[in-house]
Amino acid sequence: MSSSPAAAAAASDRLRRIYLNVETTKELWWAVVSCFIAVLAGVRLVEVFLNVSRKAQIPSDPSALVEQEKHEEPARRRGAIALRRVPQAAVTAFRIAAFRWTVPIGPQARMLMADVWVILGYMAGVLVWDLTRSTHLEPAHNLNTKFYEDRSAHIASAQISLVVALAGKNNVISFLTGISHEKLNVVHRAGGRMIVLLLWIHAIGRLYTGIGNFDYFETTWMKAGLVGVSAYTLVALLSLRPIRTVAYEFFFITHIALTALAIACGIVHRPECQHYFWPGFVVWAFDRTLRLLRLLTINLRWWRRGDKLVKGHVELISPGTVRLTLRRPIAWTPGQHAYLILPSVSTLPSEAHPFTISSIPYPVDGSEAKSKEHDMVFIVRGMNGFTKRLHQHADEKGSGSVTAIVDGCYGYPPDLATYSTSVFIAGGSGVTYTLPLFMNLIRMARLGKSSVRRIVFIWAIRDRDHVRWIGESLLQAVDAAPAHVSLEVKVFVTRAAMETVPGLEYAEEPSPTPPNASNSSISDKQAEKKLSDVETLATALNVQVGRPDVAQLLRHEIEPALGRISVNVAGPAPLARAVREALASDIAGPVGVLKGAPTVNLHIETFGVVGA
Ligand SMILES: Cc1cc2nc3c(=O)[nH]c(=O)nc-3n(C[C@H](O)[C@H](O)[C@H](O)COP(=O)(O)OP(=O)(O)OC[C@H]3O[C@@H](n4cnc5c(N)ncnc54)[C@H](O)[C@@H]3O)c2cc1C
Structure with a gap:
């Protein structure tokens, strides 16, 4: 008996749906995700190439840098707009919009516009590929959830390995793009939430259209599906910022255990689609194995019995x-x-x-x-x-x-060798990031491997006592600076300023209360010696009381500068914000660049997974 046209159309619709489930998933991977990673990798490649060619032009004799500066002197006379500087001005405008503008995403957190664009672009891509192309041959089925309920599951499952990769310390995306793992974490979180949303579209859609027969719930594959969706949902809920902040280890362990459970459930739920799931395990195992091998190589002394852990x-x-x-x-x-x-x-x-x-x-x-x-x-x-x-x-x-x-x-810290001016700005323990960059730059300048001519090191600390953290290393670096580099170190002690100056511009990182302060093991003699050390260091470093006006300091450096400038910042979020705002203003804006001002590259380390 021949089937009716409606039945034939329905059968054909089914085939089209099955075809689209796979096809849209592939398209999303190759056309959106892979292309985006390829573009970022391309940008990195260009940067690496430019860096290598700039390095090749660094004169081996440092005195040549001074000569070079004399030739560049006419560039100081800025004013007229030069069309040949349009590309630099455009790059500056892009940098400001992407990496200096931020939006608030909570009481104490802000997100970079670049992150906002990536997340919105990713979400839009996923939803477009998931929800479009739902026109049926059988008109009655148009916009029927059947067209996207299973597709959602396909797309969600295919994202798993990407989302796992984005969380790994050793991940191929970081390697290709030069974006550090903790910066990629913001996309990892967005991707994870997208998976949960898609899985719920799948589950609710199936409940609505497909699972009239509740015997389904007795089957292993169905139970696995339910457990998988529940596990994923829990992963998303337990990753919310308040939980991460209050109980990081709890978050971390449940995150891994529940994700593994959800992936395993996916394989049981749809064994024929296991190729979506097992790569997640492979990516995770690759990261962990690499970490373990490195950990063993670095920490264990195989040749010494009984003293294995260093x-x-x-x-x-x-x-x-x-x-x-x-x-x-x-x-x-x-x-x-x-x-x-x-x-x-x-x-x-x-x-x-x-x-x-x-x-x-x-x-x-x-x-x-x-x-x-x-x-x-x-x-x-x-x-x-x-x-x-x-x-x-x-x-x-x-x-x-x-x-x-x-x-x-x-991490992928910046290579500062080819900038002619480098400014370092740190607040409190943020100096752990700026100090090594500063020391390395001085070393490179001594070796004639850097075109740096001016270095400014600014460090704001709460207490005078904190100069002891790095005072000696800082002085060694200052002593080692070659004569052709103009160097300025400014250490600000802000606590005294806080006591006298009302209406502070930005809050300091919280001062930890030392546990058992009254029971401190530091004896009076030690305390006296430490005090004299502090005074010696403070005098040598010309420590001043007050709060650095970062906008003013940056203007002071950028206005007379000749070549490319790098600004490197680490410290409390409000300090990073103050620098971003200063460098988004006319101090380093595209109009100035068009008129001959140098371009400014900003590198910020936030000591966390959320942008400052
Ligand atoms: C790239 C980077 C570099 C850092 N460098 C320094 C430094 O030089 N000196 C310094 O004093 N601090 C540094 N920090 C901050 C330091 O890691 C946290 O202050 C510390 O982990 C918090 O631990 P806790 O025991 O005080 O608090 P906990 O209660 O254990 O954790 C509080 C918060 O710290 C964060 N955190 C804890 N463990 C981790 C982890 N494994 N990965 C990511 N975040 C975590 C979480 O946001 C958590 O909510 C750095 C952070 C990052 C991300």
Whole structure:
């Protein structure tokens, strides 16, 4: 018996739906996600190429830089708009809109416009590919949920490996784009939430149109589907900022366990679609294996029996701040960070916290390192859980050794060799990021491998006492600076200013209350010596009382500058915001660039996964 035209159309619709489920998923991957990553990788490639060609032009004789400056002198006479500078002005305008403008996303958090665009673009792409092309041969079925309920599940499942990759410390996207893992985290979160939304579209759609027969719920594949969606939903709920902030380790462990459960359930739910799911495990295992191998290589001394775990030296350097020094057989790029695991301080074996390596692996004076092992110096502010316990440990036990495992190094800090002016601005412990960049730049200048002619190092600290954190390294770097580099170091002590000046522009990072302050292990004699150390350092560094006016300081540097400028910032979010706002104004705007002002590149390290 021949079927009716309506039945034939319905059958044909079904085939079209099945075809589109797979096709749209592929298109989204290749046309949207992969193309976007390819564009970012292309931009990085161009940057690398430009950097290499600029480096090739650095004169080996530093005095040639001074000559070069004399030739550039006419460029100081800015004023007329030069059409040949349109590309630089356009890049400046883009940088301002993308990386200096931010939008509030909560009481204390802001998001970069670049992140907003990426997230909205990604969401729009997913929804367009998910919800369009729903015209049926059978008109009665037009816009029927059947057309996108299963497609949602296909698209969601295909995003899993991407979302897992975006969370990994060692991920191929970071490698291709040069965007550090903690900066990619914002897209990881958006992608994860998108998966949950799509899975619910699938579940509700199926409930609405497909699952009239409730016997379905007795089947293993259906139970697996329900558990999977529930697990994913829990992952999203437990990742909300308040939970992450209050109980990071709880968030972290449940995040991994529930995601693994959800992926496994996906395989049971739809074994024929397992190719969407298992790559998620592979990506995760790749990251973990690499981390484990690196961790073993860096931390374990195979040739020494009984002393397998290498120690670190811990000391209290000021109330609330601990310095941890680890000697390890690795070199790192100045400005990178690493994860620290201290078994005697951690409550859970999985507890690893990120800290920036505040030292550089080579002597700042340009000489060769004497050993293949280098001192990794970490400066840790005692805040809450882990850092507070570390502080307590140093306070109660005094200076001494502690078992320490380091996992790293991570991050893609900027290469400053080709800028003619570099400005470093740090607030409090943010100096752990600017100091190594500063020291490395001085080393490169000494070696004739940098075109830097002016360096300004600004550091705002709450208490005078904090100069001890890095005072000696800073002085060594200042002493090592070559004569052809004009160098200025400005250290501001803000607490005295806070007491006298009302209406502060930005809040400092919170000053941690030292645990057992009354029970401090620092004796009177030690305290006296420390005080005299502080005074010596403060005098040598010309420490001033007050709050840096970053806009004024930046204007002062940018207006007379000749070549490209790099501004590097780390510290409390309000400090980063103040710099962003200053550099989004006429100080470094596109009109100035059109008239001959130098371009300014801004690099901000926020010590967190949320933009400042
Ligand atoms: C790239 C980077 C570099 C940093 N460098 C320094 C530094 O040089 N000196 C310094 O004092 N601080 C630095 N921090 C901040 C430091 O990592 C946190 O202050 C510390 O982890 C908080 O731990 P806690 O024990 O005080 O608080 P917890 O209560 O354990 O955690 C509080 C918050 O810290 C964050 N956090 C905790 N563990 C992690 C983790 N494994 N990954 C990401 N975030 C986490 C979470 O937002 C959490 O909500 C850096 C952070 C990052 C991301």
